[in-house]
Every structure is written in C-alpha cells, then in structure tokens.
Amino acid sequence: MTPNAPRDAAPPEGARAAAPSFADVYEQHFDYVHRLVVRLALSSGSDHEDLVQEVFAVVHARLHAFEGRALLTTWLFQIAYRVVGAHIRKERVRRFALRAFALERHDDHQPPSAPGRIDGGRRARALAQALDALPMKKRSALVLFEIEGWSCAEIAEKMGIPVDTVYTRLHHARAELARRVARALKEETR
Amino acid sequence: MSDDFDAFRRDLVEIAKPAAPRPGAKGRVRAALARRFEAQARFRATLGYFAAAAAAALLVLGMAYVRRGTSVPSVAPPRASGDVTVASFAPSTPSIDASRTNLELASGARVVVQPGSTLTTEIDAPMEGRLALAMGEILFHAEKRPGRLFEIAANDVRIRVVGALFGVRNDSRGVAVSVFDGAVTVGLGAASFELTAGSTWPLDAAPIVLRESALAWVRGARNTLATTEIAPALPPASMRPSLRAPSAPSSSASSPLVSPQASAQAYREAKELERAGDFDRAASAYATLAAAGGEHAEDAQFALGRLAAKRFEAGAASDAEPLEAFGRYRARFPNGRYARDVDVHVLGILVARGDSVRALDACARFLGAHSNDSRAYRFRIARASILANRGAPGDCAAALRDLADARNANGAQDAQLEAPIRARCAPR
Numbered sequence: 001m002t003p004n005a006p007r008d009a010a011p012p013e014g015a016r017a018a019a020p021s022f023a024d025v026y027e028q029h030f031d032y033v034h035r036l037v038v039r040l041a042l043s044s045g046s047d048h049e050d051l052v053q054e055v056f057a058v059v060h061a062r063l064h065a066f067e068g069r070a071l072l073t074t075w076l077f078q079i080a081y082r083v084v085g086a087h088i089r090k091e092r093v094r095r096f097a098l099r100a101f102a103l104e105r106h107d108d109h110q111p112p113s114a115p116g117r118i119d120g121g122r123r124a125r126a127l128a129q130a131l132d133a134l135p136m137k138k139r140s141a142l143v144l145f146e147i148e149g150w151s152c153a154e155i156a157e158k159m160g161i162p163v164d165t166v167y168t169r170l171h172h173a174r175a176e177l178a179r180r181v182a183r184a185l186k187e188e189t190r
Numbered sequence: 191m192s193d194d195f196d197a198f199r200r201d202l203v204e205i206a207k208p209a210a211p212r213p214g215a216k217g218r219v220r221a222a223l224a225r226r227f228e229a230q231a232r233f234r235a236t237l238g239y240f241a242a243a244a245a246a247a248l249l250v251l252g253m254a255y256v257r258r259g260t261s262v263p264s265v266a267p268p269r270a271s272g273d274v275t276v277a278s279f280a281p282s283t284p285s286i287d288a289s290r291t292n293l294e295l296a297s298g299a300r301v302v303v304q305p306g307s308t309l310t311t312e313i314d315a316p317m318e319g320r321l322a323l324a325m326g327e328i329l330f331h332a333e334k335r336p337g338r339l340f341e342i343a344a345n346d347v348r349i350r351v352v353g354a355l356f357g358v359r360n361d362s363r364g365v366a367v368s369v370f371d372g373a374v375t376v377g378l379g380a381a382s383f384e385l386t387a388g389s390t391w392p393l394d395a396a397p398i399v400l401r402e403s404a405l406a407w408v409r410g411a412r413n414t415l416a417t418t419e420i421a422p423a424l425p426p427a428s429m430r431p432s433l434r435a436p437s438a439p440s441s442s443a444s445s446p447l448v449s450p451q452a453s454a455q456a457y458r459e460a461k462e463l464e465r466a467g468d469f470d471r472a473a474s475a476y477a478t479l480a481a482a483g484g485e486h487a488e489d490a491q492f493a494l495g496r497l498a499a500k501r502f503e504a505g506a507a508s509d510a511e512p513l514e515a516f517g518r519y520r521a522r523f524p525n526g527r528y529a530r531d532v533d534v535h536v537l538g539i540l541v542a543r544g545d546s547v548r549a550l551d552a553c554a555r556f557l558g559a560h561s562n563d564s565r566a567y568r569f570r571i572a573r574a575s576i577l578a579n580r581g582a583p584g585d586c587a588a589a590l591r592d593l594a595d596a597r598n599a600n601g602a603q604d605a606q607l608e609a610p611i612r613a614r615c616a617p618r
C-alpha cells in the first residue's frame with residue numbers, strides 16, 4: 001500500500017462504482033494530494049497550495065466522469081501528475097525567459113569556495129538543483145521511490161506504465177542526478 | 191550505480207521538504223476553491239446576457255445595413271438620460287461620403303464628425319455626455335453651463351470639458367487634441383493637465399484644422415443630423431495663429447512641461463528618481479511628462495513600460511501592467527525609436543507568462559521585419575526555446591535551425607542560453 005494514501009476499496013471486476021461527492025473526496029484526500037504535489041513539484045515556483053487548488057479544480061470539473069475503474073487515489077495521482085507537470089514546464093520557460101531577458105537576478109549564484117572545500121550545504125544545494133533539473137518522468141520515479149518509499153510496482157500502477165519502465169527511469173534518473181551533482185560541485189571548486 | 195547512489199540517498203531524504211500541509215491549508219484551499227467556483231458560475235450566468243446583447247447588436251447592425259441607402263445615417267441622436275446610441279460613420283456609407291455629419295446632442299452640444307470616423311455616443315449620469323472616438327476626427331462645441339460635463343475618450347486619452355470648442359483626431363499616428371476656444375482637461379492614465387485655447391497636444395502633432403463652415407454650424411445654424419459640404423480650411427483670423435505650432439509661452443501656459451527645456455529638466459529629474467530607486471515617484475513624474483506631450487514624452491512613455499516591467503520582475507505587479515504600459519507606447523508612437531525595445535520587453539513578458547502562441551507570433555513578426563537587428567538574437571533564442579519545449583514533430587528541427595542562425599550583438603553565440611535547448615533536442 002502506498003504510504004500516506006487514504007484507503008479506498010478496490011473496485012469490483014468490471015463494476016462501475018458510484019462517483020463520490022466532491023466534498024468527500026476533498027475531505028478524505030486533501031493530505032494525500034498535498035503530499036503528492038509537494039513531492040512532485042519540489043521547489044518549482046509557486047506556492048504548493050495553489051497547485052493543490054488546481055488539482056481539486058480539475059477534480060471538481062471531472063469527477064462526474066470518474067468511472068471507478070481505477071482506484072480513486074490512482075485517478076488523483078494522474079491529475080496531480082499532469083497539473084504539476086504542466087506547471088513545471090511553464091515554470092522552466094518562465095525562468096528561461098526571465099534570465100534570457102535579464103528580468104531576473106541570478107540570486108542562485110554563489111561566490112566560489114576555496115578549492116577542495118565542499119561543505120554539506122553546497123552539496124545539498126547542488127543536489128536540490130540537480131533534482132529540479134531532472135525531466136519530470138525520471139524525477140517523479142526517483143522521488144516517489146527514494147523519498148516516499150513507494151515500491152516500483154506501486155509507481156508503475158499509479159503512473160500507468162510497466163514496472164520495467166519504472167526500473168529504467170530510476171536507473172537513468174540516478175545516473176543523471178549523480179552526473180549533474182558531480183558537475184555542479186566541480187564547477188564550484190574551480 | 192546503486193552503491194554510488196547511496197551517498198546521495200541520505201541527502202535526498204534530508205533535503206525533501208516536509209510534505210504535510212501547513213496549519214489551515216485545508217481551509218484556505220477550500221475557501222479559494224469556493225471563490226473560484228462562484229466566479230465560474232457567475233461567468234456562465236453572464237455569458238447568457240452577453241450572448242443576448244451580441245444578438246441584439248447583430249440585429250441593430252443588420253437593420254443599419256438594410257437602411258444604408260437612405261440619405262440620413264441610421265442613427266438617432268441621444269435624447270434622454272440613459273440612452274445609448276451607436277453611430278458608426280463608415281466611409282462607404284453613401285449618404286455621408288465626402289461630407290461631414292453634424293450631430294446635435296440633447297443637451298445642446300454640437301459635434302461635427304468627419305467622414306470615415308467611428309464615434310459612439312452615450313448619455314448617462316453623472317456625465318452629461320460621453321463620446322468615444324475609435325477612429326477619425328470630430329469637432330466638438332459645448333456652451334459652458336454649470337453642472338454639465340462632457341467626456342470624450344479616444345484610445346486611452348480622456349478629454350473632459352465643461353464648455354469649449356475643440357477638435358479630437360484619432361488615427362494611426364495616435365490621438366491629438368486642438369483647443370480653439372475655452373479649455374479642456376486631458377487625462378492619460380493617472381495624469382491629467384489642462385489644455386487651453388490655441389494649444390495642440392501632443393506638441394509634435396499636426397494641429398487640427400478648423401473649417402469655417404463647421405465653425406458656423408457648431409456655433410449657429412441648427413441642422414440636426416444634416417450633412418454639409420466640406421468647406422475650404424480657413425480658420426477665423428482670431429484663431430489662425432493657434433492652428434500652427436503653438437508658441438512656447440502659449441504651450442507653457444497650458445502645460446508647463448511641454449517646452450523643450452522644461453521637458454528635458456523634468457525627464458532628468460525623473461531619471462534621477464529612478465536611479466535612486468524611488469520608483470513610485472519616478473513613475474509619477476514619467477506619467478506627467480508623457481501626458482504633457484513635450485520633447486521627452488516618448489522617452490517617458492517608454493520609461494513607464496520599463497518601470498512596470500521591473501515591478502513585474504520583482505513580483506510587485508502582474509504581467510498586465512507592463513503590457514498595458516507598452517501598449518500605450520505602441521498606440522502613441524507606432525514607429526517610435528523604442529518600438530523594437532518594446533517588442534523585446536513584450537516578448538519577455540509573453541514568454542514569462544507562458545503565452546507561447548502570442549510569443550511565437552511576436553517572434554515571427556519581429557524576425558520577419560528586422561531579421562538583421564541586433565535584438566533578433568533574443569527572438570531566435572526565445573522561439574527555439576518555445577519550440578524545443580513544445581516538442582511537436584518538426585519543432586526541434588525548427589529550433590535547431592533558429593540556433594544555427596542565431597548570433598548575438600557581438601556576433602557570438604551564448605552557450606549558456608543555448609545549451610538547454612540543444613539538450614532538449616538532442617537525440618535520445
């Protein structure tokens with residue numbers, strides 16, 4: 001069972017469950033959606049509560065179409081994944097534009113440290129930036145596995161992909177993350 | 191890889207933010223959703239009214255079209271408080287082609303509308319009368335009467351008048367106002383100033399010509415909704431000097447900022463305020479300067495957009511503020527010397543807010559017109575980034591073509607800007 005996911009009964013084979021009310025979904029699944037959004041969005045831009053609001057706005061609009069063929073948590077995951085993905089894409093373009101048109105200060109620029117001295121803070125920062133820069137698919141697999149402790153089978157089920165694909169994404173995500181962190185730390189020590 | 195990655199695993203868990211909602215988050219999001227759903231319901235409800243209004247407007251337009259062949263334009267002058275009359279004087283309308291149309295408002299004010307003009311009149315309280323000149327030229331005359339106030343709007347310029355004789359022109363060069371008798375208050379954004387007889391605003395605009403026959407009508411003969419022949423442009427002797435560029439003392443009297451020296455001084459002061467970081471006062475000074483229409487009006491108008499962009503950058507303003515400010519610049523100075531810089535700023539804002547359709551359109555227009563301009567590099571990079579990010583078939587090829595052509599002002603390529611685009615388009 002996915003940690004922190006509210007329990008919802010598996011739908012009977014081929015049966016169509018009655019659509020739950022929006023109020024019930026909101027009450028029972030708010031914490032789950034919030035947790036998903038925080039994990040998937042990481043530090044990408046705006047307030048996580050805005051994204052949670054976006055997710056529930058979609059839920060409100062689409063709840064009538066929920067046929068109960070999948071678990072409600074799976075359906076919510078798919079919505080949260082799409083909302084956060086769209087947000088991250090927009091945020092990347094926005095950051096690019098602000099940098100390219102000199103509308104943003106480069107606050108993340110830090111003075112270089114003395115050669116050979118890399119403290120834990122720099123390492124953590126390099127790791128956070130590298131994680132932010134990972135493509136959404138790889139990043140979400142990595143975060144859900146490493147931070148949230150989901151199993152590959154659970155990730156595969158929620159994302160609607162084969163388990164082997166999860167293994168592949170995890171492998172590439174780890175390799176890319178390690179590469180990016182190593183590069184960032186190397187540049188800092190120059 | 192797993193062993194290598196163990197070093198990161200502990201850090202990953204440490205840097206992960208607490209995922210539990212902050213206290214009260216559930217209530218805040220619920221309240222925000224309630225407001226959102228309420229607004230959506232209101233919007234759906236009003237959509238019905240708009241549809242009905244649009245149908246009514248179509249009906250009126252259809253009737254106007256059917257009655258095109260008659261000798262009188264298919265409009266009636268507004269007569270009572272609350273009436274709304276739309277008078278569109280299209281140049282193709284046979285009855286008013288090559289002639290002026292004279293309107294007499296119920297309040298006694300008289301308007302001469304030049305052919306090809308589009309004028310909307312509206313009578314409501316507390317304004318005695320409000321006219322919107324979307325395009326063309328009018329001559330307006332109202333006797334001064336206590337408690338009566340007219341407003342004429344042309345783009346974002348508002349002219350308020352109690353009693354005066356003046357002309358307003360709105361064409362591709364922007365809005366111009368010439369006052370022949372009395373005084374009017376010209377408002378632009380938050381700033382306003384008085385324009386007195388003999389003055390034209392902006393200073394560099396060609397003064398509006400007052401024709402004798404039009405003057406005779408607005409001041410005398412009653413001929414409601416009749417048409418008159420165009421008369422030779424011969425202003426009365428007493429007004430001839432005012433029809434040329436106004437003399438310095440006259441313009442100074444109407445607005446102290448329109449003389450070149452005063453304008454330059456005010457611009458310097460506004461720039462000093464901006465340099466000192468006093469953006470609010472700088473914006474106020476620029477707004478006054480822009481509205482006054484002196485030598486530095488264009489600089490001031492651009493500076494207003496620049497300041498709004500800075501506020502947007504700092505998160506203190508929405509994207510609408512700089513877009514509106516730059517829109518004003520474009521309306522007033524379509525071929526101004528900052529026009530391309532405005533294009534760059536607007537592109538940045540469009541990209542920043544994720545409006546890729548309009549951003550791509552802006553890129554296509556700029557690169558189509560100024561492909562050799564030094565600013566073209568930014569447009570190529572922006573377009574390549576949008577295309578690479580969109581990732582539709584053929585987008586990456588187009589993005590890489592843009593990068594191949596892109597050279598900045600120094601004839602070089604910016605690897606830092608281009609690297610993410612190339613990485614996104616790299617074969618996997």
